[in-house]
Amino acid sequence: MKAAQFSQFGGPEVLEIVDIPQPHPASGQIRIAVRAAGVNASDWKKRQGLMDQELPQTMGYEAAGIVDELGEDVTGVAIGDRVFGFSGGGSAQAESAVLDYYAPIPSSLDFAAAAALPAVVETAARGLDQLGVGDGSTVLINGASGSVGSAAVQLAVARGARVVGTGSPGTHDYLRTLGAEPVAYGDQMTELVRAVAPDGVDLALDVAGSGVLPELIDLTGSPDQVITMADFSGAQEYGVRFSRGDSGRAIYALAQVGSLIESGKFSLPIGQTFPLAEVAEAHRVGESGRVRGKLVLLID
DSSP: OEEEEESSOSSGGGEEEEEOOOOOOOTTOEEEEEEEEEEOHHHHHHHTTSSOOOSSEEOOSEEEEEEEEEOTTOOSOOTTOEEEEEOTTSOOSBSEEEESEEEEOOTTOOHHHHHTHHHHHHHHHHHHHHHTOOTTOEEEEETTTSHHHHHHHHHHHHTTOEEEEEOOGGGHHHHHHHTOEEEOOSTTHHHHHHHHOTTOOSEEEEOSOOSOHHHHHHHHSSGGGEEESSOHHHHHHHTOEEOOGGGOOOTHHHHHHHHHHHTTSOOOOEEEEEEGGGHHHHHHHHHHTOOOSEEEEEOO
């Protein structure tokens, strides 16, 4: 089968489409004929040698497609079902992929929209869980207009929280449609947040890594009320929790987001799609930061 792979670390040009053996699911896993696969920042970090050091490496941790093989002890899914989910083996950008965790694709979504969901939904839900965001909370989301930020806004609103979201002025109308009260980031961010929330905020989630942890601590009153998903050095400096997947993942969110989508309470914009053969270009676009929304590879 065709799959995205690299045999040396470097820029997007090291990516190749190669033939590798078709995988088979182990117990509890399923295999899908991949129709779309998400592209994430972790992909180019992996390609740059910032993660695993072995070579060669295949690419991709999230995909959507049609179930074509079941592992032992798998229930609740059948050959031919449309599903989306995570490939723990990191080989989702391929014609076939084994999924460890999966959920049915909501009927209103195509494969590209479904493939964009897993990493964003899990990351956002994990951050909200670790903060304890719930009904009656007031939460500030720094970087609210990006993929993870917009997912976090919508999931927090669905939990009954009041959401204040930072973003550039051009994103404010979009943030309002998600249910957030928008404020601009920058030197006046603290004052702008206090203008809409005079008593401050209960909790803060940083998904932008823009160096605002001191301000978030000031607004919430304690580093214990702040989580960052994008500023590891800042978390160490200011005593803020850094959210990692290895501390427990919010896999349950894959199944729960479907009902929100079908009820019109959750959506995730696709920034751009590419055929699998153009995976290197997808990396270039993603690293440039020019496109808002998820990048997705399409597999025929």
